[in-house]
Amino acid sequence: MTKPTDDQLAKLGAAFDGFARRYKLADPDGIERSLNEIDKYTLRFVADHPGCGPTDLARYLGVPTTTASSATDRLARRGLLQRDRVEGDRRAVALRLSAEGEALVADLVAAYRALCRMMLERLSPTERDSFIGMITKIVYHDD
Amino acid sequence: MTKPTDDQLAKLGAAFDGFARRYKLADPDGIERSLNEIDKYTLRFVADHPGCGPTDLARYLGVPTTTASSATDRLARRGLLQRDRVEGDRRAVALRLSAEGEALVADLVAAYRALCRMMLERLSPTERDSFIGMITKIVYHDD
DNA sequence: CCAGATATGACGATATTCGTACTATTCAAT
DNA sequence: ATTGAATAGTACGAATATCGTCATATCTGG
Numbered sequence: 001m002t003k004p005t006d007d008q009l010a011k012l013g014a015a016f017d018g019f020a021r022r023y024k025l026a027d028p029d030g031i032e033r034s035l036n037e038i039d040k041y042t043l044r045f046v047a048d049h050p051g052c053g054p055t056d057l058a059r060y061l062g063v064p065t066t067t068a069s070s071a072t073d074r075l076a077r078r079g080l081l082q083r084d085r086v087e088g089d090r091r092a093v094a095l096r097l098s099a100e101g102e103a104l105v106a107d108l109v110a111a112y113r114a115l116c117r118m119m120l121e122r123l124s125p126t127e128r129d130s131f132i133g134m135i136t137k138i139v140y141h142d143d
Numbered sequence: 144m145t146k147p148t149d150d151q152l153a154k155l156g157a158a159f160d161g162f163a164r165r166y167k168l169a170d171p172d173g174i175e176r177s178l179n180e181i182d183k184y185t186l187r188f189v190a191d192h193p194g195c196g197p198t199d200l201a202r203y204l205g206v207p208t209t210t211a212s213s214a215t216d217r218l219a220r221r222g223l224l225q226r227d228r229v230e231g232d233r234r235a236v237a238l239r240l241s242a243e244g245e246a247l248v249a250d251l252v253a254a255y256r257a258l259c260r261m262m263l264e265r266l267s268p269t270e271r272d273s274f275i276g277m278i279t280k281i282v283y284h285d286d
Numbered sequence: 287c288c289a290g291a292t293a294t295g296a297c298g299a300t301a302t303t304c305g306t307a308c309t310a311t312t313c314a315a316t
Numbered sequence: 317a318t319t320g321a322a323t324a325g326t327a328c329g330a331a332t333a334t335c336g337t338c339a340t341a342t343c344t345g346g
Contacts (some may be wrong), residue, residue: 004263004271011275012259018282025205036333055293062168064335069295074333091293091342116155120147122284127277128147132154134266134274139161141265179302198324207304212326217302234311234324292343302333312323 023115032111038063040108042071043097046081047105051094080104166258174250181206183251185214186240189224190248194237223247 035043038061045060046052058068072095075081080101083093097105120128178186181204188203189195201211215238218224223244226236240248263271 002268004260008263008271008275009256009259011279012263013255015275015278015282016259019278022282038333053293054295065294066296066335066337067333069293070334073295089293089343091340093294112156113152116152116159117147119281120151120155122281123277125145128151130273131277132151132158134270135158135162136154138262138265139158139165181302196324197326208325209304209306209327210302212324213303216326232312232324234309236325288344288346290344293341294339295341296339297337299336300334303331305330306328308325308327310324310326313321315320316318 035104038067038071039075042068042075043080043101043105044108046095046097047102050096051086053092053095057095075101174247174254178247181210181214182218185211185218186223186244186248187251189238189240190245193239194229196235196238200238218244 032040041061042057045057049056054068054072055065057072058065061068072081072083076083079098081095081097083095086092086094120131123131175183184204185200188200192199197211197215198208200215201208204211215224215226219226222241224238224240226238229235229237263274266274
């Protein structure tokens, strides 16, 4: 397989820089700022895995369990998720979103989706599927 | 202009999730981990703007000047950048990378470039320019 | 029944962000 | 020249975050 040219690498790098930059500066005081990165990932993970425990979360995020524990504690204090006891294993806790947490995740997902929409709208309808196909290939191609 | 479909949005969102995730978990103990995000951006900004001051940096990063000042202080203590006095304005300091800082930025850029290369190699040569063109359009298209 | 694995949290060391307040300069307009 | 406002930078401290170490409760295989 031919190698990417230096010019291609430079252009792609510059584009990603610009992307990260715009994405970060775009939302100066929205939902994004009220939660830190780990907390946002936590809420989304719990939304997708109701009943999971802090240890599952830690594995998923690649952080120590104490960090995950802190995060769930923080979010529970803010009323965004609840820690239920599990019957069958009395060591474990089952994490679930509260109603408020569900609402916040919905907002997060909506904001995220709006970002995706804005990106796709800058492409022609023909390009959109092509772009999605390529980025999917990049992300999920294992080797 | 037709709107992106829900299916397209979902696929793109999932791909970005996967991307962010792989990118973060990929490098458990490389250069990336030894510096925090702001410090990495700072080094790269100073590399591109030698002689700039903390205030320029703060504007660029969208953080308070005290945060930028902390970052430059931290990096200066670690010997990665130096703060020179400027003749012509005795309030200002001119930030420059030290030799060690230059070396570290070179490593960072190389790692970044390697990531870009890996991504492009997963596409066919024909797709590469197409992908770069589309992502460039997404990032730089103003409206 | 017991050794070892597992789930979780308490606590503290260290580090980061950022608001407030301060100093040293420079600039602009009289 | 003078002086009041704007500007560059930083010191300091409060609030907060990560994560290592240690303790506790519980499960599980033999």
